[in-house]
Amino acid sequence: MPTHNLPPALARLIKVVTWTENALLIAMLALMVGLAAAQILFRNFFDISIFGADQMLRLLVLWVAFLGAIAASRDGKHIHVDAIARWLPNRIKSGVVAVTDLFTLTVCLILAWQAWRFIQSAQVSGEMAFGSLPVWVAALILPLGFTLIALRYGLRFMHHVQQARGREVAE
Numbered sequence: 001m002p003t004h005n006l007p008p009a010l011a012r013l014i015k016v017v018t019w020t021e022n023a024l025l026i027a028m029l030a031l032m033v034g035l036a037a038a039q040i041l042f043r044n045f046f047d048i049s050i051f052g053a054d055q056m057l058r059l060l061v062l063w064v065a066f067l068g069a070i071a072a073s074r075d076g077k078h079i080h081v082d083a084i085a086r087w088l089p090n091r092i093k094s095g096v097v098a099v100t101d102l103f104t105l106t107v108c109l110i111l112a113w114q115a116w117r118f119i120q121s122a123q124v125s126g127e128m129a130f131g132s133l134p135v136w137v138a139a140l141i142l143p144l145g146f147t148l149i150a151l152r153y154g155l156r157f158m159h160h161v162q163q164a165r166g167r168e169v170a171e
Contacts, residue, residue, distance in 0.1 A: 006155075014155075017148075018074060025067040032060040055130035059138050066145035073152045094163035101157035105150050112146035119143060 006014070039053045072078040088096060122136035129138035 021067060021070055021074075021148075025064065025071060028060055028064050028067065032057060032064060035060070052130045059129065062138075063141045066141045070145055070148045070152070073149045076156065092164075094160045098157055098160035098164055101153050101160055105153040105157055108146045108150035108153060112143045112150060115139070115142035115146055 035050070035053055036057055039050050039057070042048050042050060069078070086093075119136045119139060119142070122134070122139060125135070127135045129135045
């Protein structure tokens with residue numbers, strides 16, 4: 001989504017958030033690949049296992065998946081069905097896309113709220129994911145991810161509404 005029509009402070013914030021998302025995604029993916037490779041080598045050649053590696057890998061898969069979904073939502077490069085919208089004129093298409101953005105925003109906010117409720121109940125339970133890592137810390141990506149995706153769709157919604165009103169040029 002273009003940031004040239006946004007206030008400069010918001011555009012800078014979006015760039016910082018984007019850079020942070022990319023850095024976290026790269027770091028966690030590298031950690032995941034490195035940990036999996038080390039686990040395979042240690043098991044096959046030394047008959048030992050890295051304590052907690054399997055649980056950590058499962059957690060990293062969750063985090064990488066959510067960070068990937070956040071990154072995909074950045075420029076609308078997620079899975080979507082646009083069989084009808086692709087043949088519509090730009091202004092009408094922008095209106096249809098705005099409606100789907102609003103629907104996605106609403107669903108993500110509901111999921112973020114429910115994920116936050118899960119975090120709160122996990123804090124009360126005191127359950128551990130593995131080692132001394134509480135479940136609620138391990139699952140923080142759930143409300144964070146859904147909230148960031150919702151924010152992105154909020155920005156996309158406003159952008160597509162402006163396009164539908166003829167105030168911005170359609171891509």
